[in-house]
Amino acid sequence: MKPPLVVVLLLLVNMTLHQQHAAAALEPISTSIALGMAAYLTSFLAMNPNIFNYFSECCKPEWISMNRSGLEADLERKLFGQHIATRIIVKAVSGFMNNNNPKKPLVLSLHGWTGTGKNFVSQLIADNIYKEGMDSKFVHIFTAELHFPHANQIDSYKSQLQQWIRGNVTDCPKSMFIFDEMDKMHPGLIDSIKPFLDYYDKLDGVSYRKAIFIFLSNAGGEGIIQTTLDFWRSGRDREEIELKDLETTLSLAVFNNKQSGLWHTNLIDKNLVDFFVPFLPLEYKHVILCTKAEMTAKGLMPDQDVADKVARDLVYFPKSERVFSVKGCKTIESKLDYYL
Incomplete structure (x- = not known):
């Protein structure tokens, strides 16, 4: 969504262009208003040359900075x-x-x-x-x-x-x-x-x-x-x-x-x-956490029973010990949709 100031500026630009083209046909007071707005907008843009950086991505700190x-x-x-x-x-x-x-x-x-x-x-x-x-x-x-x-x-x-x-x-x-x-x-x-x-x-x-x-x-x-x-x-x-x-x-x-x-x-x-x-390879407990996080991302309350069902549905290795999930958390989203 564009910042409110930018939206206003765009409207002003559009309005000013129309008013300048029609200025000759307007009464003196309207013509003065139109020309005044154009002068103000020109002055504003001259004092704020980087204003367009706020709504068009560019290689500037407004768009690239570490959080x-x-x-x-x-x-x-x-x-x-x-x-x-x-x-x-x-x-x-x-x-x-x-x-x-x-x-x-x-x-x-x-x-x-x-x-x-x-x-x-x-x-x-x-x-x-x-x-x-x-x-x-x-x-x-x-x-x-x-x-x-x-x-x-x-x-x-x-x-x-x-x-x-x-x-x-x-x-x-x-x-x-x-x-x-x-x-x-x-x-x-x-x-x-x-x-x-x-x-x-x-x-x-x-x-x-x-x-x-x-x-x-x-x-x-x-x-x-x-x-x-x-x-x-x-x-x-x-x-x-x-x-x-x-x-x-x-x-x-x-x-x-x-x-x-x-x-x-x-x-x-x-x-x-x-x-x-x-x-590192993920264990059962991590699959549970992944499932609950996915539920939260979907706007749902995390449900332990559902998380257990999803986690139990995955394949684990080594076969004798079943410690790590073969696919990690990769298929959690699709399996969660099934159980929901």
């Missing part, structure tokens, strides 16, 4: 079972956005099994930086199967990808690029953007230092699951798991996985990925 408290609240209320990811995301993103002169773009690589919250976290980051959230023209999403489907066209994809990023960062230095399905990306493709992620002041007159790059992948998920399962079997709380327990193993697993778009990439070899963010 740390909002991001913290969203992660606390909407993301479950991901204490490591929550801590890293808040500190990394807010620290980067509050730095007026970063040395390089922020590069996050989010890893974990399906349904653990990787895409959801990307959305929450965008929602708390861009006023238009994921609908912002400065947020760009690439998916392997849609944008880069054919292995025999990789050279063309590399050129296109460089052009897309260069053009969008030229338009707005604080652009965000999300690469989904990195585990399905053709090896070598992502290396084409390596110069944009490095410690360069400018490349061909363009600075990429204020951009954000987020990679989403299932690669490395097995190692994350195994570590989490080991903690569970030893009777330790999952909140005891720290980044140091996973980061080195995760980066090596991704680097050496031929099914990963980050396989043998210079991005890892040159330490250009700022954080490898692990997303």
